[in-house]
Amino acid sequence: MSELREVIERQFKAHGLLSDAENKELSPEAPAVESAETSTKETAVSTPPEYPEEFASEFKNLPQKWQDFLCEREAENKKQIAEYRTKLDAYNVVETLFGNRRGRLAEKGVQTVSQWLQGLAWLDTAMDINPAETLAAVAVVYGVDLNTAKQAQTAASPAIMARVCQLERTYNDLTSYLREMQNRNFNNTLSAFGRQTDREGNLLHPYFEQVKQSICDLLKSGTVEDIEAAYQSALWLDPSVRKELVKKQIDSEAEAAATSQKAVFALKGKAEKPERELTLRETIAKNMAKYVD
Numbered sequence: 001m002s003e004l005r006e007v008i009e010r011q012f013k014a015h016g017l018l019s020d021a022e023n024k025e026l027s028p029e030a031p032a033v034e035s036a037e038t039s040t041k042e043t044a045v046s047t048p049p050e051y052p053e054e055f056a057s058e059f060k061n062l063p064q065k066w067q068d069f070l071c072e073r074e075a076e077n078k079k080q081i082a083e084y085r086t087k088l089d090a091y092n093v094v095e096t097l098f099g100n101r102r103g104r105l106a107e108k109g110v111q112t113v114s115q116w117l118q119g120l121a122w123l124d125t126a127m128d129i130n131p132a133e134t135l136a137a138v139a140v141v142y143g144v145d146l147n148t149a150k151q152a153q154t155a156a157s158p159a160i161m162a163r164v165c166q167l168e169r170t171y172n173d174l175t176s177y178l179r180e181m182q183n184r185n186f187n188n189t190l191s192a193f194g195r196q197t198d199r200e201g202n203l204l205h206p207y208f209e210q211v212k213q214s215i216c217d218l219l220k221s222g223t224v225e226d227i228e229a230a231y232q233s234a235l236w237l238d239p240s241v242r243k244e245l246v247k248k249q250i251d252s253e254a255e256a257a258a259t260s261q262k263a264v265f266a267l268k269g270k271a272e273k274p275e276r277e278l279t280l281r282e283t284i285a286k287n288m289a290k291y292v293d
Contacts, residue, residue, distance in 0.1 A: 047059040047060070048070065048071055050074055090177065090180075090181070093173075093177065094117070094174075095113060097170060097173065097174070098113045098116055101116075117174070120171070120174055121178065124175065189227070190212070190215070190216070193205065193208070193227045193228075193231075194208035194209065194212070205231055207235060207238075207241050208231065210238060210240070210241055211231065211234035211235060211241060214230075214233075214234035214237050215227065215230040215231055215234050218230040218233055218234060243289070246285055246288055246289050247289060250282070250285050250286055250289055253282050253285070
């Protein structure tokens with residue numbers, strides 16, 4: 001365990017996570033020794049269950065911030081592993097579907113899963129834009145004469161019907177998978193937008209949770225270009241948020257006006273400039289505050 005502790009100490013020291021006093025204590029000339037007072041102040045946390053038993057007893061001897069750091073890292077690793085397993089399960093489904101058709105698709109020049117999915121996605125887009133021409137093109141590829149559709153047709157064999165049903169199920173599975181992946185990426189991007197902060201740690205979009213649904217509706221309707229534009233539009237679509245923003249703007253401009261008014265007086269109390277009149281924008285904002293719900 002002493003070797004593990006030395007490795008951890010070197011890593012903390014290399015990344016600047018130790019204070020100057022701790023660096024001095026951990027140097028070869030002055031070995032680290034915890035005082036009794038420090039040990040009583042630091043409260044040990046539970047040893048991560050992933051650690052072997054031989055490390056459990058020594059874990060509580062580490063400084064508190066090292067314990068916290070290791071526990072947080074183990075929790076983050078668990079979260080990432082769970083996400084990777086979810087993605088791996090989805091990829092395995094696609095790989096299985098592709099594997100059942102690998103030989104036949106290879107004869108058509110399709111060698112990878114990416115090529116197959118891109119082809120299906122292109123076909124789906126083409127069907128959505130111009131289904132008639134797309135069906136005609138597919139009929140040519142499969143050697144089907146659409147002019148014979150009006151003529152009496154013989155009943156399809158059970159093998160053909162089974163094949164058609166199988167293709168339909170495959171197409172539905174892939175469509176659902178692609179839609180799920182698209183929604184997941186959209187939700188991740190939206191969540192990251194809502195968590196953005198400035199250098200002081202303040203949220204850049206404090207009303208995000210209140211107008212999240214409006215942002216989604218605006219983005220899906222295509223009336224805005226990006227998430228930032230959707231957020232700004234959603235702020236004024238929400239009555240409570242709009243009222244709060246107008247009030248903040250009026251208070252801010254009133255405070256600025258009061259500060260400006262105080263600055264125009266000389267030290268003897270004589271006014272140097274007349275009181276500033278409200279601008280057209282300030283007047284409109286002030287009147288809107290009286291009628292906004």
